[in-house]
Amino acid sequence: MLRKRRLSAASLVLTASLFSFAAFAQGPPAGGGEHHGPPPKPTNLKVFPKDIDPEELMKHMHAYTHDLGVKCTFCHVGDEKTHHMNFASDAKPDKEIARTMIAMTMEINKKYLSTINDPDAKPENKVVTCGTCHRGNTMPAPFKAPPDGPQHPMGAMPKP
Ligand code: HEC
Numbered sequence: 001m002l003r004k005r006r007l008s009a010a011s012l013v014l015t016a017s018l019f020s021f022a023a024f025a026q027g028p029p030a031g032g033g034e035h036h037g038p039p040p041k042p043t044n045l046k047v048f049p050k051d052i053d054p055e056e057l058m059k060h061m062h063a064y065t066h067d068l069g070v071k072c073t074f075c076h077v078g079d080e081k082t083h084h085m086n087f088a089s090d091a092k093p094d095k096e097i098a099r100t101m102i103a104m105t106m107e108i109n110k111k112y113l114s115t116i117n118d119p120d121a122k123p124e125n126k127v128v129t130c131g132t133c134h135r136g137n138t139m140p141a142p143f144k145a146p147p148d149g150p151q152h153p154m155g156a157m158p159k160p
C-alpha cells in the first residue's frame with residue numbers, strides 16, 4: 001500500500017518536471033507573462049485531490065502564508081534561469097513538511113473533530129487550521145500557562 005503510493009508519487013514528480021520543462025521551453029506566455037485569468041492547472045499534487053479547483057487551491061495557499069507569517073517562497077522556489085516561480089518543484093524541504101501538516105490537519109478534522117457533537121461549539125470552533133497551532137509563526141511556540149492560574153489544579157476542594 002505504502003510502496004504503491006511512493007511509486008505513483010515518484011512518477012508524478014517525473015511527469016510534473018516534464019510538464020514544467022515544456023512550459024519553460026516555450027518561454028513566457030504572450031502578454032509579458034502577466035498573471036491574468038485563472039491560475040494554471042496544478043501538476044504535482046500529492047495531498048490535495050488532483051482535480052481540485054485551482055482557485056480553491058490558491059485560497060489554501062494564501063491561508064498558509066497568513067497562518068505561518070511567511071511568503072510563498074518559504075515553501076516554493078523560483079527558477080534562476082526564467083526568473084519565474086516553479087510552484088510544482090519540491091526542492092524546498094518545508095514544502096514536504098507542509099504536505100505532512102496538510103494531511104495531518106485534514107485527518108484531525110475529518111476523523112476526530114467531525115465526530116464531536118458539542119452544542120457549545122460554533123462552526124469555527126469545529127475545525128483545526130494551521131493557525132490553531134502556528135499562530136502566525138513558522139514554528140509553533142511552546143505553550144506556557146499564565147503564572148496566575150488556579151491555586152489548586154483540582155479547583156476548590158470540597159470540605160470534608
Ligand atoms: C507552508 C508551505 C506553503 C506556502 C507558504 C505556500 N505553499 Fe503552495 N504548496 C504547498 C504544498 C505542500 C503544495 C503541494 C500540495 C499537494 O501536494 O497536494 C503546494 C502547491 C502549490 C501549487 C500547485 C503546484 C503544482 O503545479 O502542483 C501552487 C500553484 C502553489 N502552491 C502556489 C502558492 C502560492 C502562490 C503561494 C503564496 C501565496 C503558496 N503556494 C504558498 C505549500 C505551500
Ligand code: HEC
Pocket residue numbers: 064068094095097098101102105128129130131132133134138139140
Ligand atoms: C496540531 C498542531 C499543528 C497544526 C494544526 C499544524 N502544524 Fe505545522 N507544525 C506543528 C509543529 C509541532 C511543528 C514542529 C515540528 C517539526 O518541525 O519537527 C510544525 C512545523 C511546521 C513546519 C516546519 C516549520 C519550520 O520552520 O521548519 C511547516 C512548514 C508547517 N508546520 C506547516 C503547517 C501547515 C501548512 C499547516 C496547516 C495545513 C500546519 N503546519 C498545521 C504543529 C502543527
